[in-house]
Amino acid sequence: MTDFLFARPSVLEGIGRNIDLFGILNIYNISKNGKDADARAHVNDVMALGNDFREAYKKYINGN
Numbered sequence: 001m002t003d004f005l006f007a008r009p010s011v012l013e014g015i016g017r018n019i020d021l022f023g024i025l026n027i028y029n030i031s032k033n034g035k036d037a038d039a040r041a042h043v044n045d046v047m048a049l050g051n052d053f054r055e056a057y058k059k060y061i062n063g064n
């Protein structure tokens with residue numbers, strides 16, 4: 001799974017948000033355009049599904 005499209009704030013940013021009245025601390029990860037963002041999200045979704053299928057297969061084979 002990925003959190004590419006979400007901001008990853010630090011502890012200091014979290015503290016700073018208490019006094020950030022105008023929301024200037026909001027910085028998000030960006031892509032060149034919407035197609036690039038969609039493609040990256042799609043690849044990450046397919047990879048997550050692959051990981052889920054592998055884990056399910058391992059559990060099925062091991063009888064868990």
